[in-house]
Amino acid sequence: MTLGGPKKRHRATEPSGSRHLSTIAVIDSSVSDKSVAEVTQTPRCAPTTTDAAGSNIFFNDSSTADVILRLFVETASSTESSSDSRSVDHCPSTSVYLHSDILRRSMYFSALLSDRWMGQSKPDDSDNLFRLNLSVPSTPGSIQSHLTVLELLYSNDFANTIDSASAALDLLAVALEFLFEDCIRSCVTFLEAVPWTEEEEKRVLNLIPFLSEEESKELLARVTPVKADSCEVMLEELILSAIHNYQNMAYVKAFVAKILRDFSSRESAKRVLEKAFNVSLKTVKESLEEYSSPDFRWHHDETEAIQRLNLHKAMTDGKHLLWLVERMIELRVADTAVKEWSEQASFTADLQRAFRDDAWRNIAPGLPAVVLRCTCKLANAVTAGTILATRSVRRKLVEDWLPVLVVCKDNVAPMLPINKSLYLELEETFLGIISTLPMSDAQELLPRCLSFSTRNVEDCPHLVTAFNTWFRRAAQPFKPDH
Structure with missing residues (x-):
């Protein structure tokens, strides 16, 4: 049965x-x-x-x-x-x-x-x-x-x-x-x-x-996760630990970078990285603002100690910022970061003032290179099309950061091979961005790039090409048929 x-x-x-x-x-x-x-x-x-x-x-x-x-x-x-x-x-x-x-x-x-x-x-x-x-x-x-x-x-x-x-x-x-x-x-x-x-x-x-x-x-x-945003909370903790809590950060950063690459939600990774980026950028900006403030321009013992602290803090968080920029570009989520980087007129002004002094040389000698590498990474992503930036963002990126490059070339060991290579790469990238702008914008920005020239014209073909391109376009304006 x-x-x-x-x-x-x-x-x-x-x-x-x-x-x-x-x-x-x-x-x-x-x-x-x-x-x-x-x-x-x-x-x-x-x-x-x-x-x-x-x-x-x-x-x-x-x-x-x-x-x-x-x-x-x-x-x-x-x-x-x-x-x-x-x-x-x-x-x-x-x-x-x-x-x-x-x-x-x-x-x-x-x-x-x-x-x-x-x-x-x-x-x-x-x-x-x-x-x-x-x-x-x-x-x-x-x-x-x-x-x-x-x-x-x-x-x-x-x-x-x-x-x-x-x-x-x-x-x-x-x-x-x-x-x-x-x-x-x-x-x-x-x-x-x-x-x-x-x-x-x-x-x-x-x-x-x-x-x-x-x-x-x-x-x-x-x-079962405790909260709906548990993944993002964990990613935030991993990033913070990678950039703050370990003496040998290189290995930890490499591991967290792999976790980010393998993470299933790009939007979650984007939110977490943008949050960390904004925090690090804020710290660097505040440190440079205090360093460049008139209240700290005197060479008293106490103010000198504060100066050292500010520059050291800017250098440390600048390295974290560079790592975050690299991760965002790698994951193709750096569009907001580029926009934010292009709106830093006061920050770039503080950097120019700082790099005209000599104090940073003994306290944070690598700070100019770190800041320029952040700029170069983001600008390269724009010219490569990895980040599709608007006209205004592209223009501001060159307009605000070109003066920082010029000051660095004048004051930061320009003939050292490592610096020369970085400067040349950033020069070519800025000229590439300028070539994407309307001719009126290019006409205004190209003269500011004359510092790219050298005694030997053959050493600056990128600058020669940029001006020749502009003059060629200006001499043969396009006349659409209507």
């Missing part, structure tokens, strides 16, 4: 909860003895328990069993004809001798062996055994997992049996089918305490809906 109908069973100890069963149980007293096969694997330690009289009861003991359970692999044909026990006779299967008193530890078998169902099917008079057919999924190892859980009904040896996350998941799926509460509890406890692979985590998530709220609480806590 088939136990048809619902796939969902209610647990006696949990009226509001439920377990989904994928098994199909068939009580069949017509199955002959010769259909009972050997168990595919010998029990590890011959699980035993005792009956009410104190006698030992062994798992798969044909001499004392009163139930034969046949486990067969569920196939399409067996599923379609599950009401007919004969339809599963030729499915891959194994059979095991069991004891109804032990099976009742499982609420599923307790219901299956209750008077309501057992009263409709009498044991075979020849051996006084009830015969059950139970379908199992066709996944690899499914029959063995069912046998292992049946063994645990006898042995309670959960500690030695559940020895990995994979094993716990295999057994938990079967324990949920059988409503075997002790096994469910042991599997969940083990899973709470050990790491999971990505594949194991997917399996955990698939099984969580079949657990009670209390059972799944710790598992869910591991995979």
Whole structure:
């Protein structure tokens, strides 16, 4: 007789909860003895328990069993004809001798062996055994997992049996089918305490809906963020740690850069980087503003110490700013940063004043290069089309930062190879941006670039090309046909 109908069973100890069963149980007293096969694997330690009289009861003991359970692999044909026990006779299967008193530890078998169902099917008079057919999924190892859980009904040896996350998941799926509460509890406890692979985590998530709220609480806590913006909060903490909290920042910055590259949401990364960019830029600007303030232009001991502090702070945060700019360009999220960088008239004025002095040389000698590299990175991204800046942004970028370049060339060791290369790159980039502007803007900005020239005209072909291009356009104006 088939136990048809619902796939969902209610647990006696949990009226509001439920377990989904994928098994199909068939009580069949017509199955002959010769259909009972050997168990595919010998029990590890011959699980035993005792009956009410104190006698030992062994798992798969044909001499004392009163139930034969046949486990067969569920196939399409067996599923379609599950009401007919004969339809599963030729499915891959194994059979095991069991004891109804032990099976009742499982609420599923307790219901299956209750008077309501057992009263409709009498044991075979020849051996006084009830015969059950139970379908199992066709996944690899499914029959063995069912046998292992049946063994645990006898042995309670959960500690030695559940020895990995994979094993716990295999057994938990079967324990949920059988409503075997002790096994469910042991599997969940083990899973709470050990790491999971990505594949194991997917399996955990698939099984969580079949657990009670209390059972799944710790598992869910591991995979459920506390807040909707948890990813952005974590990224902010990583960036702040990378630029502030570690002595050897290079390795940490490289790691955080990889995290940002691999992060799935570019918009989230953009928001986090823009926030960090604005904070660092604000710090650098405030430090230069204080350094350039008339209140600190005297060379007293106290003011000199404050000057050193301001320049050191500007240098430190300038390096952080450069790293952030590089990350934003790499992720193609630097459009807002370019716009912000093009609106720094007061900041660039403070930089010019600072670089005309000599104090920075002994305190923060690398500050000019750091600031110009930030400018060069952003300007290069504009000329490459990585950042599509508006006309006004492009013009302001050159207008505000060109004077800083000029001052640096006049005051910051222009002949050092490292500086010469940076200056030349920025010169070419500024001229490239100017070539994208209307001729009226170019006419105003190009004369300010005369400092790019050298004694040898052949050393400044970029400047020669820029002027020749402008004059060529001016001499042959385009006249559209109307």
